[in-house]
Amino acid sequence: MISPILTVPRERPTESGALAEALEGGxxxxxxxxxxxxxxFEQRFTDRPFADGKAKNVNIRGEAAHLRGAAGTPEEQEALRQVLIRYxxxxxxxxxxxxxxxxxxxxxxxxSYRPFDVDRRKLSWRRDDTRLHVDAFPSNPIGEKRILRVFRNINPDGQPRRWRVGEDFGSMAEKFLPRLPGYSPLSARLMAALRITKARRSEYDHLMLHLHDALKQDEAYQASAPQANVEFxxxxxxxxxxxxxxxGAMGGRYMLEQTAYLPVSAQxxxxxxxxxxxxHKLGRTLQ
Ligand SMILES: [Fe+2]
Known part of the structure; x- marks a missing residue:
């Protein structure tokens, strides 16, 4: 089954639990x-990119909301920071x-503030986000947390953000799990000790990273897997x-994005x- 897009009008009567249920279902x-x-004053942030161009995005992190990757005068950078805090x-x-x-x-x-178009330069396949994938963060193991993201298109010219969405996670995992390399608790401990990762990479993190790579690398899967185009x-x-x-993100520029974490146990x-x-697919608990 391809991931459905569910339209939610602002004044939606609150039907307890229905939206979380839909989200959890994919x-x-x-x-x-x-x-x-x-x-x-803020309109300028969608007229031209206020980014230093070194990173893909401009972002704030943590309580201090320190701004990274921005360009512009100090006044403009502070205003952009305030936009992100407001978002x-x-x-x-x-x-x-x-x-x-x-x-x-x-x-x-x-x-994050994402003023640039989806990067279609010949990036390495691993960094090519036009390829269908699920998110996994190499240096930031997330263990028993979920990645929930809130995106908004702020393009001033009517340009959509174009995505592809693919098949459900279970069907995808069935095809790819048999090809993934085994997990090594020892190397996970080493990577944490050497600060290559910010915490110990769990078996789940290991599987997700390899899934991410295996998916992006498989040209035949990318071309022929069940999928649909979506425009926001x-x-x-x-x-x-x-x-x-x-x-997969296929095109569009000027977007805001918030990443949130939710413990699996709170689902x-x-x-x-x-x-x-x-x-469940492996028939055992993960390490
Ligand atoms: Fe992604």
Whole structure:
């Protein structure tokens, strides 16, 4: 089954638990009409990229919300930082209102401003995000957490953000699990000791990294796997578990993104997590 896109009008009557249920089942929630206004001064952030060009994105992290990768005058950089802080609050409010069962357990991580078009330079296949994949972070093991992301298209010219979405995680995992290399607890401990990773890479993290790579490397799968094109228009906000939903970013520029973490144990149905799906397919608990 291909991941469904579920449109959620702002005034949706709250049907307890239905949206979290859909998300956990692999849907993308699309909110067509949430407000996130820009001031006259802030319009410039969608006229041209305020980025130093060294990294893909500009972002803030942590309580201090230190801005990284930005360009512009000190006044402009502070204004951009405030946009990102406001977007983080917007994402928090979205969770509180539409996913109230997650409110207490969710933690917000980085917030990013993405002014550049999807990179179609001949990147290495591993960094090519036009290829269908699930998200996994090489240096930042996440263990028993889920990756929940809130995106918003802020393009000023009507240009959509174009995605592909793929088949459900379980069907994908069935095809790829047999090809993945075994996990070594010893090398996981070494990588943590050498600070190659920020924490010990669990077997789940190991599997997800190798899944990410195996998926992107498989040209035949990329071309022929079940998939659908999706367009997200300016003013639209979309939310998904990006560790579960197969996706590729095909085009579009000027976007805001918030990453959040949710413990598997805080899900309505922990069995629907990639952690439990992989364990189930392997017929054992993960190390
Ligand atoms: Fe991704």
């Amino acid at each position: 849907a993308v929630l699309m909110f067509p009409d949430l407000d996130f206004p820009f001031s006259d 983080r609050q917007f994402a928090r409010a979205l969770v509180d209102r539409y996913l109230p069962e997650y409110t207490r357990a969710v933690t917000l991580a980085g917030t 228009y300016p003013g639209q906000t979309w939310v998904t578990f990006s560790d579960l939903v197969m996706h 309505a149905h922990p069995d629907k997590s990639p952690q439990r799906i992989l364990a």
